[in-house]
Amino acid sequence: MRVIFLQDVPRVGKRHDVKDVNDGYAMNFLLPRKLAEVANPKNLAELERRKKEIVVKKEIQAELLEKNLEELKDKVVRIKAKADEKGHLFSGIHKKEIAVALHEEHRVEINEEFIDLEKPLKTLGEFEISVKVGNKKSFFKLVVEAE
Incomplete structure (x- = not known):
């Protein structure tokens, strides 16, 4: 049976993949748990629409x-x-x-995955924090103060 994965399933498929799996596995495991849906023409068209939406969102996010x-x-x-x-x-x-x-202080929204911090800060003081997105890098000063 051909299915579209709605979530990542370890060692089977990633989200938005279209794959052939055993009928029993699809009917008894993937479909009831909403991990996948049947790959019919309607669902495949919806998948393509979702993928295009994701590409547009990523372009907008990159600009921001x-x-x-x-x-x-x-x-x-x-x-x-x-x-x-x-x-x-x-x-x-x-x-x-x-x-x-x-975000609270400067209304600058940066995803935490882009903040370059090897380990959590454990002391008071001033720190130079870098933010790296792709090949662009920026720095800002972080001041940790006692309450």
């Missing part, structure tokens, strides 16, 4: 990211966190918290 990277230069982001008297944070500052702070 380039604009956001330009806005990032020379920005200072401040995050307050609980710390002990030696300046060590009780909880590290992760990429997600940095992305949220960027």
